[in-house]
Amino acid sequence: MGTLNLTKVTKSFGATDVIKGVDLTVNDGEFCVFVGPSGCGKSTLLRMIAGLEDVSSGDVMIDGRRVNDVAPAKREIAMVFQSYALYPHLTVRDNMGLALKQAGVPKAEIAQATDKAAAMLSLDALMERRPAELSGGQRQRVAIGRAIVRRPKLFLFDEPLSNLDAALRVQTRIEIARLHRDLGATMIYVTHDQVEAMTLADRIVVLRAGRVEQVGAPMELYNNPANTFVAGFIGSPQMNFLNGEALGLRAATVGVRPEHLTLDRGAGKLVAKVSHLEKLGGETLVYVVNPTHGLITIRLFGEHEFAVDEEISLNYDENKLFFFDEDGQRLY
Amino acid sequence: MSQARHSTARTFGAHAILITYTVIALFPVFVTVINSFKSRKAIFADPLALPGPATFDLVGYQTVLKQGDFFQYFLNSMSVTVVSLFFVLMFGAMAAFALSEYRFRGNLLMGLYLALGIMIPIRLGTVAILQMMVASGLVNTLTALILVYTAQGLPLAVFILSEFMRNVSADLKNAGRIDGLSEYTIFFRLVLPLVRPAMATVAVFTLIPIWNDLWFPLILAPSEATKTITLGSQVFIGQFVTNWNAVLAALSLAIVPVLVLYLIFSRQLIRGITAGAVK
Numbered sequence A: 001m002g003t004l005n006l007t008k009v010t011k012s013f014g015a016t017d018v019i020k021g022v023d024l025t026v027n028d029g030e031f032c033v034f035v036g037p038s039g040c041g042k043s044t045l046l047r048m049i050a051g052l053e054d055v056s057s058g059d060v061m062i063d064g065r066r067v068n069d070v071a072p073a074k075r076e077i078a079m080v081f082q083s084y085a086l087y088p089h090l091t092v093r094d095n096m097g098l099a100l101k102q103a104g105v106p107k108a109e110i111a112q113a114t115d116k117a118a119a120m121l122s123l124d125a126l127m128e129r130r131p132a133e134l135s136g137g138q139r140q141r142v143a144i145g146r147a148i149v150r151r152p153k154l155f156l157f158d159e160p161l162s163n164l165d166a167a168l169r170v171q172t173r174i175e176i177a178r179l180h181r182d183l184g185a186t187m188i189y190v191t192h193d194q195v196e197a198m199t200l201a202d203r204i205v206v207l208r209a210g211r212v213e214q215v216g217a218p219m220e221l222y223n224n225p226a227n228t229f230v231a232g233f234i235g236s237p238q239m240n241f242l243n244g245e246a247l248g249l250r251a252a253t254v255g256v257r258p259e260h261l262t263l264d265r266g267a268g269k270l271v272a273k274v275s276h277l278e279k280l281g282g283e284t285l286v287y288v289v290n291p292t293h294g295l296i297t298i299r300l301f302g303e304h305e306f307a308v309d310e311e312i313s314l315n316y317d318e319n320k321l322f323f324f325d326e327d328g329q330r331l332y
Numbered sequence B: 001m002s003q004a005r006h007s008t009a010r011t012f013g014a015h016a017i018l019i020t021y022t023v024i025a026l027f028p029v030f031v032t033v034i035n036s037f038k039s040r041k042a043i044f045a046d047p048l049a050l051p052g053p054a055t056f057d058l059v060g061y062q063t064v065l066k067q068g069d070f071f072q073y074f075l076n077s078m079s080v081t082v083v084s085l086f087f088v089l090m091f092g093a094m095a096a097f098a099l100s101e102y103r104f105r106g107n108l109l110m111g112l113y114l115a116l117g118i119m120i121p122i123r124l125g126t127v128a129i130l131q132m133m134v135a136s137g138l139v140n141t142l143t144a145l146i147l148v149y150t151a152q153g154l155p156l157a158v159f160i161l162s163e164f165m166r167n168v169s170a171d172l173k174n175a176g177r178i179d180g181l182s183e184y185t186i187f188f189r190l191v192l193p194l195v196r197p198a199m200a201t202v203a204v205f206t207l208i209p210i211w212n213d214l215w216f217p218l219i220l221a222p223s224e225a226t227k228t229i230t231l232g233s234q235v236f237i238g239q240f241v242t243n244w245n246a247v248l249a250a251l252s253l254a255i256v257p258v259l260v261l262y263l264i265f266s267r268q269l270i271r272g273i274t275a276g277a278v279k
């Protein structure tokens, strides 16, 4: 069991409003990702759920119980931090078992729980080491193990992969996804990386400046963004935004994803000059400049060759366009 | 290659400056110690000469040890310093933790108020302190000195320690809170060990002025039973005649305990000073 309800939750630090009214339900067993640019209030919202930060107004409910005034340790949650936050003076085993020890669980039971978590994360060989003797990836696995041992109602992750190198990040991401499947637990995961959000989430919550912009499954956000912010944030490389009137379309802004632009030798709808080329092997990104629309990204499958300053002409399928009004809200 | 040579030259320069400073700083100590082993005549004849077979004389040490209560003075200085140091570190760390960790009304003002103590010398309040001690019957007790020195040491301790505590990972403290540690456990078990180098720095900067102080022992606790070593040494400095052998011997002896305390803290101190460099 582990559902979370936020009702009109706000947070102010003095005169600055950081969270400006968030309503959200996270269902039991769901993997929910908060995503947004850095400084938008993701961590603050997560810390409010954890009880590390007071709620200025509104209600936080876990499993139907209002927990606004409940201490973090009593909320039956566990949290994994970006900086690992392992206790430097304790061994891996004691790091993992501390919460249970504080809760007065018998020793034998603690040992059983830590051993089980260690087996899940292949930490068995490291149990007697101290955090200083571990690599970054191992430390983060211990931090995840420490969360598992508690059998919390909610797992909270605050950018847990940001300090890891690229290869380790992918590996740990897969491990977290597998843990979610195995444990069937409710997880709330904060990241500024939309790739992490897309790959892990059952549901993504896009935040901007303390407000929820849109909530939905990854493909829902990709195929049906509510506004230019979400359209630009979800998907990589970023969606191109073109001037609608110049194209003779009835919208202020027209969005088209780089993968939906096609090359048309000769009679395309747009002419532009190549300004830069990125060859990634499996795909080629072509950056072109058009005087009215500015920089446009095209994503082509396979290997392609272009000369810088070469003029090319582009085409798009009208059905794959997104139309936005002056305020950036989606028209259709 | 040229870079390596460049840095050797720089290392050399840096060491030359440091050695010069060390010599300047240690010179008075050196002169005190060598002269404490010389006869009175030799001290005045050639103050910078090392004690030789002709000039070697332990009369200063003999006088000091015969003076009776010298061991008591040592004990007084030691207890005052150690107890004050303990209070400064404990209360200083606790106040620093509160200031750096909790948001409350008047936090900033409180911090400024405490920092003010660094700039205003406590001696300005001597008269008021004396009146207070008289009123509370603490004159001629070591308690009076301990109270004053604790007050004197706290501002700098709070200032330095709160800066260091601000740098202790917030995530670590929050992890502790989620695991159900009390704020006291977080303070004593997580935060204090991580600021140990800073504590050592504060300890050294606190203990030396306390050990060397003459002012407050003279005013608050001049009785025979409560004299500190610095005050005790003054008996040899008379209005007309000064027993230089004894003064120098007493001062040389007085260096030993601070040196021991310093060596205890110095390993930590060096780590504290280089903390920024080693991440």
Ligand SMILES: Nc1ncnc2c1ncn2[C@@H]1O[C@H](COP(=O)(O)OP(=O)(O)O)[C@@H](O)[C@H]1O
Residues within 6 Å of the ligand: A013, A018, A036, A037, A038, A039, A040, A041, A042, A043, A044, A045
């Ligand atoms: N303790 C605090 N005091 C004042 N402002 C804060 C505090 N914590 C966070 N903020 C502000 O709240 C905003 C959101 O911060 P945060 O939740 O950490 O962003 P994110 O995790 O999305 O990058 C930032 O603008 C930050 O400056």
Ligand SMILES: [Mg+2]
Residues within 6 Å of the ligand: A042, A043, A044, A159
């Ligand atoms: Mg954050």
